[in-house]
Amino acid sequence: MLGIIRVITLEEEAAVQLHGELIERRFGLPVMSRCIQDQPQGVYDAETEAQSVPKIIALARELERSGCTAIGISCAADPALGEARAAVKVPVLGAGSCAAHMAMAYSSRVGVLTILTEVPPLIRSILGEAYAGMDRPDGVTTTLDLNTPAGRAGALAAAARLKARGAAAIVLACTGFATIGLAAELEEKLGVRALDPILALGAAAASAAAVPELHHRRQ
Numbered sequence: 001m002l003g004i005i006r007v008i009t010l011e012e013e014a015a016v017q018l019h020g021e022l023i024e025r026r027f028g029l030p031v032m033s034r035c036i037q038d039q040p041q042g043v044y045d046a047e048t049e050a051q052s053v054p055k056i057i058a059l060a061r062e063l064e065r066s067g068c069t070a071i072g073i074s075c076a077a078d079p080a081l082g083e084a085r086a087a088v089k090v091p092v093l094g095a096g097s098c099a100a101h102m103a104m105a106y107s108s109r110v111g112v113l114t115i116l117t118e119v120p121p122l123i124r125s126i127l128g129e130a131y132a133g134m135d136r137p138d139g140v141t142t143t144l145d146l147n148t149p150a151g152r153a154g155a156l157a158a159a160a161r162l163k164a165r166g167a168a169a170i171v172l173a174c175t176g177f178a179t180i181g182l183a184a185e186l187e188e189k190l191g192v193r194a195l196d197p198i199l200a201l202g203a204a205a206a207s208a209a210a211v212p213e214l215h216h217r218r219q
Contacts, residue, residue, distance in 0.1 A: 001029075001030050001031070001032055001066075001067055001068045001069055001070075002020075002023065002029050002030065002031045002032070002068060002069075002070050002071070002072060002202075002205045002209075003031075003032050003033075003034070003059075003060075003063030003064070003066070003068030003070070003071040003072070004019055004020045004023070004031055004032070004033040004034070004071075004072050004074050005034060005035075005036065005056055005059045005060065005063070005071065005072065005073050005074060006019065006033060006034065006035040006036070006074050007036055007039065007042055007043045007052050007056065007073065007074060007075040007079060008035065008036070008039060008040070008041070008042030008043070008143065009035050009036065009037055009038060009039050009040045010035050016033050016034075016035055017031075017033050018179060019033065019074050019175065019178060019179070019198045020032070020033040022178060022198050022199065022202070023072075023198065023199070023201070023202035023205070026199055026202055027202045027203065027205070027206040028206075029202065029205055029206055029209060032063060032066060032068060034059050034062065034063065036052055036055035036056060036059060037055060038055075039051060039052060039055075041142045041143075041144060042075075042142060042143050042144075043075050043077060043079055044115065044116065044141060044142045044143070045116070049077060049079045052075075052079050052080065053079060053080040053083060056073060056079060056080035056083070056084055057080055057083050057084055057087050060080075060084040060087055060088050060092060061087055061088060064088040064089065064090055068090060069090055069091075069209070070090055070091045070092075070093065070205050070208055070209070071084065071088065071090060071091070071092045071093070072092075072093045072094075072095065072201045072202075072205060073092065073093070073094050073095060074095055074175050074198065074201070075094075075095060075096070075175055076095050076096035076099065076114070076120060076123070076171075076172070076173040076174050076175055076197045077096055077116070077120040077122075077173075078094030078095070078096045078097050078120065078122050078123075081094040081097070081122070091208055093201050093204050093205060093208075094122065094201075095175055095197035095198060095200065095201045096120050096122060096123045096171075096173055096197055097122050097123065097126060098197065098200040098201045098203070098204045099123070099171045099172065099173070099195040099196070099197040099200040099201075100122070100123040100126040100127055100171050100195075101126055101200075101204075102195050102200045102203065103127070103130075103169045103170075103171050103193070103195045104126065104127065104130060106168075106169045106193045106195075107130065107167075107168040107169035107193060108129075108130050108168075109130060109132045109166050109167055109168045109169070110127050110130045110131060110132055110167060110168075110169045110170070110171060111132045111133055111134065111135065111159075111162030111163070111165065111166075111167030111169070111170045111171070112124075112127070112131070112133070112134040112135075112162075112170070112171045112173050113134070113135060113136070113137075113155065113158055113159055113162060113170050113171070113172050113173060113174075113177065114134055114135075114136050114173035114174055115136055115137065115140050115141065115142065115143065115145070115146070115173075115174045115176070116136070116173070116174075117136075118134075119131075119134045119173065120173055123171060123173055127171075132162070132165060132166050132167040133162065133165050133167070134162075134173075135158040135159070135161050135162050136158055137151060137154030137155040137157070137158045138154045138157070138158070139151070139154055140154055140155070143174055143175070143176030143179070144176075146174070146176040146177065146179065146180055146182075147176070147179070147180060151180075152180055152182070155177065155180075155182055156182075156185070156186070156189065156190075159182075159186050159190060159192070159194070160190060162192075163190050163191075163192050167192065168192060168193065169192060169193040169194070169195065170186065170192055170193070170194050170195065171195050171197075172194060172195060172196055172197055173197070174197075175197050175198055177196065177197070178196050178197055178198035178199065182194070182196075183195070183196040183199070
C-alpha cells in the first residue's frame with residue numbers, strides 16, 4: 001500500500017483521491033491518500049512550506065501505522081522529505097526529486113516548469129549541469145491557479161519558452177500540473193519529454209514494490 005500525502009487541504013473526496021488514482025490506474029498500486037489540514041492553498045512559498053512540515057510528519061506516521069509500505073509526498077518541492085524519512089521506517093518518496101531523477105534518464109538538457117519564484121532546491125541539485133533553466137506561467141502563484149484556462153495557457157507558453165532555450169526534457173515542478181494532465185499535452189504539442197511528478201513518484205513506488213526487502217529498509 002502506497003500512502004499519498006496531499007499538501008493541500010481539500011474538501012471533496014474525489015479531489016483528495018485524484019493523485020492516488022492516477023498512480024493506481026498507471027501502475028496498479030493500491031493507494032491511501034490523506035490531506036494536511038488548514039492549508040487550503042497548499043504549499044507555494046517558504047512560509048507555507050514551514051507550516052506544512054509538522055503536518056506532513058504526523059501524516060507519514062499515521063499512514064505507516066495504517067499499514068502503508070511506502071509513502072509519497074505529493075508536492076514537487078518535497079517538503080519535510082528528510083524529516084519524514086527520519087520519522088518512519090518505510091521508504092518516503094518526494095514527487096519533485098522522483099521527476100528530476102527520471103528526467104536525467106532522458107536528457108542532458110532539462111528545464112523546470114514551476115509556479116515558484118525559484119526552482120525547488122532538491123530538484124536543482126539533482127539536475128546539476130543538466131539544468132537548462134526555469135520558467136513559470138504568467139499570473140500563476142498557487143496550484144489552484146492552474147485549474148483555469150488562463151493558467152493552462154500560461155503553462156503551455158512557459159514550457160514553449162523552455163524548449164526555445166534548449167530544454168529537451170521538462171520537469172513539471174508542481175503537482176498541480178499532474179492534476180490538469182499537462183505532461184501529455186506538452187509532449188504532443190511541443191515534442192519534449194515532460195516528467196509528471198505524480199507519475200514519476202508512482203514509477204518509483206512501483207519499482208520499490210517489486211523489491212519487497214526495500215520496504216523494510218530505512219531510507
